[in-house]
Amino acid sequence: MSEHDHDHEHDPDHEQEGEDPRAEAEAEARRRFALGQIRQYGDPALKLVAHEVVDFDDDLRRLVDRMTTLMHEAQGVGLAATQVGVLRRLFVFEPDEDGPRVIVNPAVVERADETATDEEGCLSLQGVRVPVERSLTVTLEGKDANGGDVRWELDEYGSRVVQHELDHLDGVLIIDRTDDEHRKEALSTLRPRAVLR
Numbered sequence: 001m002s003e004h005d006h007d008h009e010h011d012p013d014h015e016q017e018g019e020d021p022r023a024e025a026e027a028e029a030r031r032r033f034a035l036g037q038i039r040q041y042g043d044p045a046l047k048l049v050a051h052e053v054v055d056f057d058d059d060l061r062r063l064v065d066r067m068t069t070l071m072h073e074a075q076g077v078g079l080a081a082t083q084v085g086v087l088r089r090l091f092v093f094e095p096d097e098d099g100p101r102v103i104v105n106p107a108v109v110e111r112a113d114e115t116a117t118d119e120e121g122c123l124s125l126q127g128v129r130v131p132v133e134r135s136l137t138v139t140l141e142g143k144d145a146n147g148g149d150v151r152w153e154l155d156e157y158g159s160r161v162v163q164h165e166l167d168h169l170d171g172v173l174i175i176d177r178t179d180d181e182h183r184k185e186a187l188s189t190l191r192p193r194a195v196l197r
């Protein structure tokens with residue numbers, strides 16, 4: 001997901017950075033470079049279903065490090081392996097101030113019946129924001145990068161982020177989840193770029 005999704009939350013460090021034009025320009029250059037390494041709409045990898053991770057090895061941990069760096073530099077709050085063209089079931093996310101988290105082979109084991117609809121963006125669909133209905137709370141189980149068990153109960157923004165990232169592992173994008181009107185509008189934003197690629 002893109003950072004613009006939580007514009008109601010203010011990060012004092014980030015605002016301070018904004019006062020230094022050179023730091024801001026450098027961050028923007030890093031963001032654009034990171035986005036260039038993230039698969040964009042039209043890339044077939046975004047429509048594919050990722051496979052369960054079997055080996056919790058150095059290769060996996062290197063991938064997690066790379067994805068975490070890309071998420072930060074792209075100024076996103078979540079990034080799934082399919083978005084870097086790797087069809088393995090893992091994603092990184094950072095919905096709050098507690099630092100980046102990774103989950104491998106994630107599964108929603110509980111979800112609230114109650115839902116909420118809010119706008120979402122995506123690092124793979126630049127310039128698009130569409131309303132998506134999500135469960136208010138989910139309990140997520142999976143593994144960390146070393147194969148240890150993790151279990152998180154997430155609500156509000158965290159719940160929305162993990163449902164978005166989990167969708168990526170099944171080849172599902174926010175434009176597949178939104179209503180017809182917003183999908184049509186989003187596609188008119190995305191199509192010219194898809195043709196240029």
Ligand SMILES: [Zn+2]
Pocket residue numbers: 001121122123124164168
């Ligand atoms: Zn996304």
